Amino acid sequence: MRLSQHTIAKLLITTNPALLNTSQCMGSIQPLIMLVRDHDSSDLQKFEALLSLTNLVSFNDNTKQHVVAERGISILSYAMFSNHEMVRRAATEAMSNLVPNPDMILHLREHEKLKVWITFASDFEEHFECARAALGCLAMVTQDPQIAAELSKASNAESMIKSVLECGNLELMHRMLIIVLNLMEHGGKSKELIFSTGTVAFCEAYTQTYKNGGETQDLELSQSDEEMMKITVDLAKEVVLAS
Amino acid sequence: MLSFDAKNKAAKMLLQELKVTAPKLLKESGVSSSSSPMGSALNNLQMAIKDDGNAKADSNANDQVHQSLKFIHASILDDLTNGAHELLKNNNRGGKILIHLAFPSEGGGASEVQVLALKSLSAACAYPAFSHSIENVLVKWGGNENGEKWKKKFESQVFDILSSESRSEDLMNAVMTLQMRLTLNCHVQQDDKNYFDESFTTSQHDGDLFSSDHQVAVVSTALQSPREECRSTGLNLLSSWLEPNPLIVINGSTARGGENDGRDRISHSKVKEPSDQEVNQLPARKLAGYRNRCAQRSKGRVDRSRKNALEFCRKGGIDGLISSAAGSREGYWRRECVLAVGRVMNYIRDETAPKGEDGTFIDEHTKNTIQAFFKEKEHELTIEEIKDESVGEQPDGDSELMTCMKRCLFATALFVANGEVGGWALKEMWKYSKSDWNYLAVSGDDRFMAAASECASAAAGIEGARAWISSCIDTPNADGVWRQLLSCDDKEVRSGAASAMAKLGLANKSVSSDEGELFALLEVAAGLLEEEPLEGALATKISSENSYHAPLERGIELLSYLSSKTSVKDEIIHGFAFSSKSTPAGSSVLKKLVELSDPISVLSPAMSYSLATIFTSLSVSIEALRREAFEGKEMTPEQYDDLQAMGKTPEERKLEASNKEIEDPDAVSSRIKKMVQHNVPRALVNLVHGGTEATREQVVTAMMRIACEPAARGAMIQQGCLSTCIKLVKGVSIMRYNQNTIIIE
Numbered sequence: 004m005r006l007s008q009h010t011i012a013k014l015l016i017t018t019n020p021a022l023l024n025t026s027q028c029m030g031s032i033q034p035l036i037m038l039v040r041d042h043d044s045s046d047l048q049k050f051e052a053l054l055s056l057t058n059l060v061s062f063n064d065n066t067k068q069h070v071v072a073e074r075g076i077s078i079l080s081y082a083m084f085s086n087h088e089m090v091r092r093a094a095t096e097a098m099s100n101l102v103p104n105p106d107m108i109l110h111l112r113e114h115e116k117l118k119v120w121i122t123f124a125s126d127f128e129e130h131f132e133c134a135r136a137a138l139g140c141l142a143m144v145t146q147d148p149q150i151a152a153e154l155s156k157a158s159n160a161e162s163m164i165k166s167v168l169e170c171g172n173l174e175l176m177h178r179m180l181i182i183v184l185n186l187m188e189h190g191g192k193s194k195e196l197i198f199s200t201g202t203v204a205f206c207e208a209y210t211q212t213y214k215n216g217g218e219t220q221d222l223e224l225s226q227s228d229e230e231m232m233k234i235t236v237d238l239a240k241e242v243v244l245a246s
Numbered sequence: 247m248l249s250f251d252a253k254n255k256a257a258k259m260l261l262q263e264l265k266v267t268a269p270k271l272l273k274e275s276g277v278s279s280s281s282s283p284m285g286s287a288l289n290n291l292q293m294a295i296k297d298d299g300n301a302k303a304d305s306n307a308n309d310q311v312h313q314s315l316k317f318i319h320a321s322i323l324d325d326l327t328n329g330a331h332e333l334l335k336n337n338n339r340g341g342k343i344l345i346h347l348a349f350p351s352e353g354g355g356a357s358e359v360q361v362l363a364l365k366s367l368s369a370a371c372a373y374p375a376f377s378h379s380i381e382n383v384l385v386k387w388g389g390n391e392n393g394e395k396w397k398k399k400f401e402s403q404v405f406d407i408l409s410s411e412s413r414s415e416d417l418m419n420a421v422m423t424l425q426m427r428l429t430l431n432c433h434v435q436q437d438d439k440n441y442f443d444e445s446f447t448t449s450q451h452d453g454d455l456f457s458s459d460h461q462v463a464v465v466s467t468a469l470q471s472p473r474e475e476c477r478s479t480g481l482n483l484l485s486s487w488l489e490p491n492p493l494i495v496i497n498g499s500t501a502r503g504g505e506n507d508g509r510d511r512i513s514h515s516k517v518k519e520p521s522d523q524e525v526n527q528l529p530a531r532k533l534a535g536y537r538n539r540c541a542q543r544s545k546g547r548v549d550r551s552r553k554n555a556l557e558f559c560r561k562g563g564i565d566g567l568i569s570s571a572a573g574s575r576e577g578y579w580r581r582e583c584v585l586a587v588g589r590v591m592n593y594i595r596d597e598t599a600p601k602g603e604d605g606t607f608i609d610e611h612t613k614n615t616i617q618a619f620f621k622e623k624e625h626e627l628t629i630e631e632i633k634d635e636s637v638g639e640q641p642d643g644d645s646e647l648m649t650c651m652k653r654c655l656f657a658t659a660l661f662v663a664n665g666e667v668g669g670w671a672l673k674e675m676w677k678y679s680k681s682d683w684n685y686l687a688v689s690g691d692d693r694f695m696a697a698a699s700e701c702a703s704a705a706a707g708i709e710g711a712r713a714w715i716s717s718c719i720d721t722p723n724a725d726g727v728w729r730q731l732l733s734c735d736d737k738e739v740r741s742g743a744a745s746a747m748a749k750l751g752l753a754n755k756s757v758s759s760d761e762g763e764l765f766a767l768l769e770v771a772a773g774l775l776e777e778e779p780l781e782g783a784l785a786t787k788i789s790s791e792n793s794y795h796a797p798l799e800r801g802i803e804l805l806s807y808l809s810s811k812t813s814v815k816d817e818i819i820h821g822f823a824f825s826s827k828s829t830p831a832g833s834s835v836l837k838k839l840v841e842l843s844d845p846i847s848v849l850s851p852a853m854s855y856s857l858a859t860i861f862t863s864l865s866v867s868i869e870a871l872r873r874e875a876f877e878g879k880e881m882t883p884e885q886y887d888d889l890q891a892m893g894k895t896p897e898e899r900k901l902e903a904s905n906k907e908i909e910d911p912d913a914v915s916s917r918i919k920k921m922v923q924h925n926v927p928r929a930l931v932n933l934v935h936g937g938t939e940a941t942r943e944q945v946v947t948a949m950m951r952i953a954c955e956p957a958a959r960g961a962m963i964q965q966g967c968l969s970t971c972i973k974l975v976k977g978v979s980i981m982r983y984n985q986n987t988i989i990i991e
Contacts, residue, residue, distance in 0.1 A: 006946040007971040013953035014968050018960065027963070030972040037975070045877075 008038040009048045015055035020062035029069050032059060036073045039082050039094075046087040053082060053093035060100040067104045076101065076110050083123070092133040095123060099140035111140075112149050118157050125163040127175055138167065138178035145185035155186065155196040164200045173231040180206075180238035187245040203246045206239035214240075284321050284332035284340075287314040291343050308359075315347070315362035322369045330373035338379045341367070345383055348424075349403045357414055364420035371427035372496075374514050378431065381455065401460040408467045415473045422468060422479045426486045428455055431514075433492035433550070438516045440546035441539050458557035461487050465563060469570040477570065477579070481586055484563075488554050488593050490547035517543075555593035559615050564590060564656075568619075572651045575693055577738035581796065584655055584700070588663035591615070595664065606670050616667070619656055620675040647694050650682040654701045661704035661711060669710025683718055687727045692736035699731050699742025703800075706749035715746065732770050741800035744770045748800075748807040761813060768808055768817060768835075772824035774801025775838045799853050802842070805835070806856040809863040812909055819864065819920045836924050843929035851938045858933050858944035861926055865918055865951040867909040918955040927952060927965040934970050942974065 011031050020028055038044050038052040056075070059066045070076075079101075082094035101107040111117055120137050127134035144150045154160050167179040183202055186193040197203065213236050224232060247257040294311045318340070322329035333340025347363035371377040384400055407413050407421050432455040461483075468480025486495045496514055520528070520536070528536060558564070564587055571583035591612065599609035657676055661668035672679055686698035702718070705711035718727075731743035747767060774797045808814045821834040833841070842849065843857055872883045881889075891899055921927075930945045930952075937945065949967050952958050962968070 004975055006943065006950060007974045010946055010950040010953055011968060011971045011975070013950060014959050014963060014971075016959075017956050018963060022960075023963065023968070027968050027972070030976070031968065034972060034975040 005038065005041065005044055005048070008034040008041075009044075009051065011035060012038060012048065012051040012055045015058055016051060018058070020059050020066070028059065028062065028066060031055070032066065032069045032075075033073055035059075036070065036075055036078055040078045046085070046090055049082065049085065049090050050087070050093050053079075053090065053097050057093065057097040057100050060097060064104070067101050067107075070101065071104055071106045076106060080110075080116075083119075088130060088133070092130065092136065095133050095136040095140070099136050099143075102140055102143045108144060108147055108150070111144050112147070112153060114153050114156065117150065117153050118159060121154070121157055121159050121163050125159065125166060127167065127170055127172070131172075135174060135178070138175055138182070142178045142181040142185070145182050148189050151186055151189045151193045152191075154182075155193045160196060161200050164197075164202060168202060168205055173228055173235055176235050177231060177238070180235060180242060183242050184238065184245065187242060197242075198246070203243060206242040209239045210236060210243060282332060284318060284329065285335070287317045287321075288332070288340050288343060290314045291318075291347070292339075311347070311359055312362070315359060315366060318344075319362055319366040319369065322366055326369070326373055330370045330376040333370055334376055334379060338376075338383055341370075341376065341380050341383050344370075345380070349400070357417055361414065361416045361420050364417065364424055368420060368424040368427050371424060371431065374431060374434065377427060378435070381428065381432075401456060405460070405463060405467070408464060408471075415475055418468070418471070418473070418476050419479045422464065422476075422483050425456065425464065426479075426483045429461075429483075430486050430492045430496055434496075434514050436550065437492070437543050437547060441517050441543040458554060459561065461554070462558055462561040462563050465558075466566045469566050474576075474579070478582075481582060484558070484586060485589070488551055488558065488590060490544075490551040490593070551593045552596070555590050556611060558590060559594065559618075564615070564619060568652045568655050568659075571655050572648055572697075577696055577796065580655070580696070580700070584659045584662060587656065587659035591660060591663045591667065595667065606666060608667055608670055612667060616660070616671050616675050620653065620671070620677075647686065647689055647691070650685050651694055651697045653682055654686055654697045658697070658701045658704045661701070661708050665708040665710060668705075668708055672705070672711050672714055679714065680718055684727065687731060692734065692739060695731060695734055696736060696738040696742060699739050699746065701742075702731075702746040703742045703749065706746040706753070709753075712750065712753055716750065732766065737774060737797040740770055741774050741797040744774065744804045745800040748804045751807055764808060764811060764814055765817070767804060768814055768822065769824065771801045771804040771808060772822065772835050772838075774798060774804070775835065775842075776824055776832065795850065795853070798842075799850065799856075802839075802853055802856040802860070805839075806859045806863070809860045812868065815864050815917065816913070819917045836921070836926075840925055840929040843932045845932055845935060851941065854933050854937045855941045855944060858930070858937070858941050858948060861921070861930060862944050862948040862951065864921060864926075865914075865948055867911065867914045869909060870914070870951075915955050915957075918952050918958050921952065922955075922958045922961045925965065927958075927962045927967050931966040931970045934974065946971065946974065 011034050015031055015035075023031075035052045035056050039049050039056070041048075044052075056070065056079075060070055070079075076098070079094050079098050083091055083098065085091050085094065098107070111120065120141060123130075123137035124134050124141055127138075141154070145154060164179065164183065167175050168183075170176070183197055183206075186197050213232065247254050248261065251257075290310050291314045294308075294314075318329070318333075321332070333344070344363045344367045347359055348367055350360070367380065371380060404421050404425060408418055465480050465484045465487075468476050468483065471477055471480070486492065489495050493514060525533065525536065567583045567587050567590075571580045571587075574580055574583075594615060595612050596609035597607075599607055601607055653676060657668065657672060657679070660671050676682070683698055683701060686694040689695060702715050705715040728743060728747075731739055732747075734740055734743075744767065805818075809818065818835050821836070823832055823834045825832075832838075839857060839860060842853075849857070876883050876886070894902070927949070930948055933945050934942055949962065949971065953962060953967075
C-alpha cells in the first residue's frame, strides 16, 4: 500500500491539479496524508507526499477543506518537527497553502501554535526556505485581528521582526513588511509592537536611502531583485505613512 | 366454492375426498399427476416406451421420445434443482424412465435417444439427492437387492459402449460423465459418513460404487481412443476417482461451466462447514470434537485416494497414461498426461513415511512403483534388442526412442509431482538418463525432442536435478544439442529448452554476459510470443477454455529473465521484433507485451506476474536497483564496493571494472519515455485487474519507477495510473470489463 501511496505522491509533485478530475484530485488527498502520517515511511516518501499536498491545496478551497477534514492540520504540524530539513520545509509550505481555511486560522489563533511559527520564521539563517514559508504564512494570517493580537503578545515576535528586517534578503523583507503593515492597520497593541521594535524608523531610513532607485546601482542587483527592491521600498513608504 | 364460502361443509368434504382418492387413482393408472411441462414430457416418454424399456417401433413414438428427451435435458440444464425435483417425483419416476432409455435391454438402441437419456441423467446427477436416488434405482434395475448384480450389469453396459467402435463419441462421453457424477457423489457420501461417524447411515454402499478394475478399464479404454474428446473425458474421470476431496472437482466444474442456474448454491455435502469466526467461538469440547471429525474425514479421503491410486498403478494405469502421452503428437495432451501421472504419484506418496536407509523420506509404495516402471522399460528394451539381434537386424530405432521417451515422460512427471522423488528417481532408478535424454534431443523428431526439452525444463526447476541437466549441457556436443532444441521449428521444443535455460540462469543468480547467447535467447523468446492458430477439434476446446498457453508462458518467463540485462532492455525498447525465414518481422516485442496485457487476452497469474516483472526491469537502472537493495542497511553501495575491493588484486579490480555495466541515467529516462509512448502505463493498469497480490506489488513498483521521470507523469495520469493507485490504496473493488461480462473482484 505504501508503494501505491508513494506512486501517487510522485505523480502529483509536478502535475497541475487543474488537469485532474475531481475524483482524482480529492481521492489522492487521503493516501498522501496517510503516507505523511505513516511512521514507517521514509523521509523521501514523506517529502514527496508533502510536495504533492502543497501542490493540491494550492488549487482551490475544496482541496484545502478536504485536507483539513482528513485531520491534515495536526498531521502536517507533526511533520513540521521532522528530523529531516526538507520534510520540515515541505510541511511548512503545505501548511502555509492551507490559509485562508477557517480551521487553519483557528489553529493559528492559539498562542502556542503561533509561537512555533514565529520561531520558524526567525530561523532564516539556518533554514532559509522554511523561514520564508513561515513568514509567507504569517503575512497572510496577520490580516486577522485576533492573530495579530496574539502575535503582539508573543515574547519572540519583537526579535523576529527586527532580525528579519535587518537580514538583507529582499524576499524575507517583503513578507515582513506585509506583516508590519497588517499590524499597523489593526492598531492598538499591534501598532505599539511595531513602534517598540523601531520598525518605523528603519522604514524611514530605508525609504530615504533607496527612494527613486538611488544607491541601488552599487548593489549590483539582478532584474528580479531590482523589482523586489521597488516593492519593498513602496511598502516601507506605506508603513511610514501609516504611522 | 370454498373461495366464495369458506364454511361450505359439502365443498370441504369433497376436497378431502379428492385428496385421499386422487393419488391412489393416478398411481394405479401409472400416470403422473404433475401438470408441469416436465411432468407431461415424462408422461409422453412413459407412454412411448414398451414394458421392457425399449422405445416402440412406431416412428411417431420415436419422434415423441426424442422431443421429450430434448425438452427434459434442456430443462435440467436450465434449472437443475427444479428439473431434478421433477424427475424425483412419484418415487423417482423420471429417473427410472431415463435409466430404461439409457440402458435398453435389447442392446443397441437408438443411439441418439440413448445419448440424450444419458446426458439428462448425468446432468441431473449434479443434484445430490437425485444422484443418491439413482443408485437405488440402479440396484433394482439390476434385479438383485444385494447390490452386486446391478454393478456388474452397469459396468458391462458401460464397457460395451466404450469398447464398441461403432458407438458415437457423444455416447461414450455421456456414459463416462454419468459414471464420474456417481463416483463423486459416492465419495461425498463416504466423506459425510466419516465425518458423522457411525450415526450416519444413509448410504447403502460402504465401499466404492464401482470396482477399481472397472474404473481402470474405463480410463484405459478411453485413453486408447482415437477421439480426443473421449480421451479428455477419460482423464477427467480419473481425476474425479482419485481426487481426495470430491467437492473440489464438483465446485471446479460448476465454476468452469459458468451456469447461472443456482448450482453454486446447491449443498453437495451434508456437513455444514463453520466459518473461521464460528470455529473460534466454539467451546473447547465442541472444538475438539469438530477437529477430530475433520481429521477423521481427511484421513478417510487420503486413504481412499491412495488406495485407488495404488490400484490404478497395479493395473497398469500409469503405463497407459504414459503410452497415451508418448503416442500423441499434441503437446497439450502430452502435458495433460504427464500432469495426471504426477498427480497419481502424489496420491500414492505417504508423506508421513520415516527416513529410509538411503536418506530420503520416500515410502515403499512410491519406490516400488517407480522401480517397477523403470525396470519394465529396461526389460522391454532388452527383449527387443535380443529379438532384433536374433534375426540379424539393427535394433528398431523408433521403438527404442519410444521407450526412452516413456522413461523421459515419467521422469518429467516425477519432477513435476515432487522434487525430492524426482531427484531420487533420477539418481537411483533412471540408469541411462543422460544417454536417453541426449538420444531424444538429437533424434530430429519434434515429438521426441519436445519430450527431452520438457524434461530439461522440469529438471531445471528442481535443485536435486539441476546438476544432472547442467551435466547434459557440459557434454562435448551439448552446445549443438541446445542450439538444435532452441532453433527447432516446433514451438513446444523451443519453449521447453528456453524455459530450462531461464531456470538454470535464475538458479545461478546471474545472467550470462555472452552477448551472442543473450540475443539468441531473446530471438527465441520473441518467437514464442508469436501466437500460431491451433488446428483440430482439440484447438476448439483449448481456445474455449483458454487454458493452454505453454509456449507463450515460457516466452514471457524467458523474457523476464533476460530483461535484467541492460543490452536486452535497450533492444526491447528500441523495437526488437521476431523475424524468421518463413515469417517477416511483425510487431515489436514491447508492443506484443502491451497487447498481452489487454483484458481481452486471458492471462494466468504467472504470466501477469512475469509481464509486470518485465516492465519493472525495463524502467530501472542497475545502479538504482543496487541503491534500493542497500536502503535501510548500515552501509552504502560505495562502501560495500570498497570493502570487496580490499580482498582483490589490482588485476582483478581492473577486470571487474571493465565488466561492470554502467548505465547512463539519460538512457533510463529515454527508455521510460519510449515505454510511455508504447502505452506501457495502460498495460500496467490492465495487469492490476484480476492480478494477484504479488503482481499488484510488481505493477505498482513499475509505476513508481516510471513516475520518477517527470515527463512521463502526465501520460501516466491520462492512462489511468493515478486512479488505479487510489483504488488500490482505498481497497475499492475494481470492476473489470471483459467483453460483455462484468466481473466484480
